[in-house]
Amino acid sequence: MPEMDLKHTFIDKLHALCQECNPSPALSPKMLMFNESLARDMGLEYLIQNSNECLDLLSGNKIYKDSRPMAMAYSGHQFGHFNPQLGDGRAHLLGEIIDKEGNLKDIQLKGSGRTPFSRRGDGKSALGPVLREYLISESMHVLGIPTTRSLAAIHTGEKVFREEESFGGIMTRVASSHLRIGSFEYAYKNKDISMVKDLADYSISRHYPEIASVDNSYLAFFAAVCNQQASLIASWMTIGFIHGVMNTDNMTISGETIDYGPCAFMDAYNPSTVFSSIDVNGRYAYSNQPAILTWNLTRLAETLIPLINKDKDESIKLLTEVLQLIKPVYTNYWLSMMRSKIGLSKEERSDIELIANLLEIMEEEKTDFTLSFRFLSKSLIGDSQTVRTLFNNSRRFDGWMMIWKERISQEGITEEKIAASMDKVNPLYIPRNYKVEEALKAAVFENNMEPFNKLYDVLQNPYQEINGLESFSDPSPESKIPYKTFCGT
Numbered sequence: 001m002p003e004m005d006l007k008h009t010f011i012d013k014l015h016a017l018c019q020e021c022n023p024s025p026a027l028s029p030k031m032l033m034f035n036e037s038l039a040r041d042m043g044l045e046y047l048i049q050n051s052n053e054c055l056d057l058l059s060g061n062k063i064y065k066d067s068r069p070m071a072m073a074y075s076g077h078q079f080g081h082f083n084p085q086l087g088d089g090r091a092h093l094l095g096e097i098i099d100k101e102g103n104l105k106d107i108q109l110k111g112s113g114r115t116p117f118s119r120r121g122d123g124k125s126a127l128g129p130v131l132r133e134y135l136i137s138e139s140m141h142v143l144g145i146p147t148t149r150s151l152a153a154i155h156t157g158e159k160v161f162r163e164e165e166s167f168g169g170i171m172t173r174v175a176s177s178h179l180r181i182g183s184f185e186y187a188y189k190n191k192d193i194s195m196v197k198d199l200a201d202y203s204i205s206r207h208y209p210e211i212a213s214v215d216n217s218y219l220a221f222f223a224a225v226c227n228q229q230a231s232l233i234a235s236w237m238t239i240g241f242i243h244g245v246m247n248t249d250n251m252t253i254s255g256e257t258i259d260y261g262p263c264a265f266m267d268a269y270n271p272s273t274v275f276s277s278i279d280v281n282g283r284y285a286y287s288n289q290p291a292i293l294t295w296n297l298t299r300l301a302e303t304l305i306p307l308i309n310k311d312k313d314e315s316i317k318l319l320t321e322v323l324q325l326i327k328p329v330y331t332n333y334w335l336s337m338m339r340s341k342i343g344l345s346k347e348e349r350s351d352i353e354l355i356a357n358l359l360e361i362m363e364e365e366k367t368d369f370t371l372s373f374r375f376l377s378k379s380l381i382g383d384s385q386t387v388r389t390l391f392n393n394s395r396r397f398d399g400w401m402m403i404w405k406e407r408i409s410q411e412g413i414t415e416e417k418i419a420a421s422m423d424k425v426n427p428l429y430i431p432r433n434y435k436v437e438e439a440l441k442a443a444v445f446e447n448n449m450e451p452f453n454k455l456y457d458v459l460q461n462p463y464q465e466i467n468g469l470e471s472f473s474d475p476s477p478e479s480k481i482p483y484k485t486f487c488g489t
Helices: 009-013 036-041 045-049 051-058 127-142 181-189 193-207 217-239 286-308 312-341 351-365 369-381 385-390 395-411 415-423 433-445 450-459
Strands: 018-020 030-034 070-072 076-078 081-083 091-098 104-110 149-161 165-175
Touching: 009 018, 009 070, 009 091, 009 193, 030 051, 030 127, 036 045, 036 149, 045 051, 051 149, 076 181, 127 149, 127 165, 127 433, 127 450, 181 193, 181 286, 193 217, 193 286, 217 286, 217 312, 286 312, 312 351, 312 415, 351 369, 351 395, 369 385, 369 395, 369 415, 385 395, 395 415, 433 450
Parallel strands: none
Antiparallel strands: 018 070, 030 149, 070 091, 076 081, 091 104, 104 165, 149 165
């Protein structure tokens, strides 16, 4: 049986930012989900063929002889308040592997037991959050949004205690890296400039090698991270995704979405939507996500001041100039994506007003975010009634439609082709909150994976309408109780 060819570049180069520790063996592990497609991309086909070996490895019951599992150290601003000592309290990074495209990827077990950073926690994860992250992260991947990936979800056969007793679970997460803004905050708060420099050099080498030789590579590095994060948040906004806990320890240097705790997809369009049970003041509401993007990146900028220029004031000036570009860069990404959603490929100055007016009407009419955009294309192929029904046959929406169709006529493309292009960027099937909860309830409390597997399969093909799957595109049933999500700790 071959072993993973694990690399350990993070330990070798940044040992001060981690502590080696082994995962805790699972009592009676059972594989619930295994991502064969991802395994093939990672060059791990042999794991597919040997389920017992795979189960032992990904449950923490077997440690390869060349493996050096470790937990990463990092700090973080949580809901605006700085916590100097966080770190992986329930996750073990097994190492890195080179995938078939030559990219270095982290392989991490999440929910695999105590680490030196667990504090008073048990290091375990409940099964529900494990399955939730598996489902939503893989859905985000198919939707084309940069994200960590899920390789496996395991039932540990153990009980864990949170708000209530539940079964335990372990998820295997694959990421371009687990470097976070909080990683830089940890190095900086220790007043160790050499550690910040080593971390920046490692980040550049791993994620932005093209800037290694440019003048002031650290400033270029900061600009590159800002650009990646601006693109990421714009993609969240245009798909109606609410992360729920945009703390600096949950924002990656690579620009991938990470940590699917209290996240959810918006139903009826409402910019102030909050799902997280712990976000009582709405800091991470849907409409606040772009502003939090700049706030978080400002925290990263603070850690890089000593690297940019020997003159502190000059460093702050240069970093501030980059920070001031984040909003326009984000807006450009968002506007480009939103143009595509309403069928526009050419650029007109009035487009932003056209999009803003549509969103205003959607908020006023409380229309479903996903279906509003998806059904809009139907009006270009002879069915205007379906989308009008969503808007309660609003006269204001009818007026907007007239202006939009006039704008569409300027594209110089047939309406059929425009409709087809819209359907390629506006999904019909998303992880509807009530569908996710139904699937998790059946899996966790009824030992029935069938609803979860069905939902997962539907979400793997989100853009193509399939007869018989109408229930997976239906808006959430109205409820007097607002939908709430919870962290998986």
